[in-house]
Amino acid sequence: MPHLPRAFLHLRWRIVLVLFITAVCYQQHRFYASRQSLAAKYSPTHFGATHRELQSRAKRPDIDDHHFRDHLLSQREHWQRLGEGWEGKVFSYKDSVIKTFTPGRSPFRNCAPETEDAGEKWPTEIAASLRFGGHKHNTPGSELTDDDYASTALHGFLPVKSYFKAAASEGQEEEWHLVTPMLKGGNLKDLAKKVAHNPKLTKTRDMDAYFRPVFENLLSDIQRLHEANYCHDDIKPNNVFIANRTHWVLGDLGNLRHVTHPYHSSQLWADNDQLSDCRANDVMRLLKTYMQFLKRSTNNDNAFNDEFMAGKEPFSRLFWMASRDAPVMSASILRRILMAEYPEQPAKTQVDDEISASVKDHASSTWFFKQSRMNKEVRSVIATKIGEKSARWWGMVGIFGIPESEVCGF
Incomplete structure (x- = not known):
């Protein structure tokens, strides 16, 4: 009995030691994994x-x-x-x-x-x-x-x-x-602000019908990029510029990489929920960018959110059908879906089985919450954010800098 306190003391220090060793091992794992991911991200694009x-x-x-x-x-x-x-x-x-x-x-x-x-x-x-x-x-x-x-x-x-x-x-x-x-038309965010004040385009359906051909032209540009074996890797509203009323231009090629670039198989890429095939990832980011544009262009967030999560309108069906096949998505596959879900057709009275599963994963958590919760859910589904703050922190970039490749790329 008198030895019990000492036994507890020894046990406590053993637990502390085990936890310390575990923490050090985890930190080292994250350190090397993060630096490896950053090295992959900043390796050259080979032309x-x-x-x-x-x-x-x-x-x-x-x-x-x-x-x-x-x-x-x-x-x-x-x-x-x-x-x-x-x-x-x-x-x-x-x-x-x-x-x-x-x-x-x-x-x-x-x-x-x-x-x-x-x-x-x-x-x-x-x-x-x-x-x-x-x-x-x-x-x-x-x-x-x-x-x-x-x-x-x-x-x-x-x-x-x-x-x-x-x-x-x-x-x-x-x-x-x-x-x-x-390009004096600005980017997609600037255009959305103008469309929001257009009295002729008040419904998402009308906006989709008006801008769908422009979106399809941009999809063709992405397809040509992919056929050359490159991915943009940073498609978002800020990087889509307005040439004129019938053509949008994809800008900011600073993140352009060849299809087999090591960044596409890195932990950092996966941590940002990017698809393993960068071409499928580009196409889905382009579609999400288009959905963000439609959402920003409407003056009625609640109406857009309801239609988007219901999966009955052509624009929402387009998104959910593409999301179902996201890992194998391509520009040609999305074009077939675009033809099937053209904006002029009437809304469905029921959600198809092929769409309901995709919608259910996200919609089930919103029906019993306020509109603010649904708005947050929709924004999350169509988000195009991608970052490296966590990798920089774990990789101690502030101390050791970003690992740079000695190899040049042309």
Whole structure:
């Protein structure tokens, strides 16, 4: 009996020791797994057989481009700031958008061709924009004028007006600049605000009927990207720009990666609930982006939520049918669903068995709650957020930085 307290003391310290060892092992596991995921995310995009084409498109432009660049820099004080993000700033000047990339924020993933510093890296967005949009001085067929820039966006990707390195002011580190045409229609969020005040488009059904053809055009652009064996990886309303009333353009190619990129099989990718096939993931993110646009465009959130969760209207049936086959989704499969669920058809009186299972997983938790709960559920279902804060924390990026690949990608 007198030895009982000492036995309990020993047991307590043993438990503490076991818990400590377990915590250390878990921390180490998360540390290495997070850094491995970050290393995968920031590994280069390989342009493979198109290397020669990219080199040709990345060739330093002619004297006119240098004059254009010098003029832009001389007018820097007249640039209007459009926004600022983690990776840099965005400005507008006349008919141009200038995007700057702040060094040290996120690692540049690809090596810049034909630079004085061998092995110098530049933003993947520049390489990808040159690959898919081209440069106005290197576009085959005919020279592009300023009035032609918007029309090239109808092919799905904006051309590059210029790109260069320059310092914001004397003594500061040089930053990469990417100059593209200004699309005055803004992005999908801006369009949603305008549509919300349009008295002719008050019902989600009417909006869907009006904008469905535009959405289908954008889907075709995504299909061409996938046929070239690349994925966008960051489709969301902020990255869809309005060329005109019949064409939307997919912008911000900074996260573009080849289909077999290691990021697509990383733990970070899975933790963000992304589909294992990045092409299916792109298509579903595009559909969710379209649903977000319809939701933002309506002045009646409750009506949209009710119709969306009921699964009877064409737009909601489109989403739930696609969600059912999300892991194997493709642009061609979604196009078949679009044809079957065209917006002009009447709403169903009952939910089909093939849709009810998909709806039930989400709707069952909302019927007995207030509209605010349903609104939260709908927003969660069509969300396109993807982040790396947890990986940065567990990977101790603040101390060790982000692991960078020594391999260049073209």
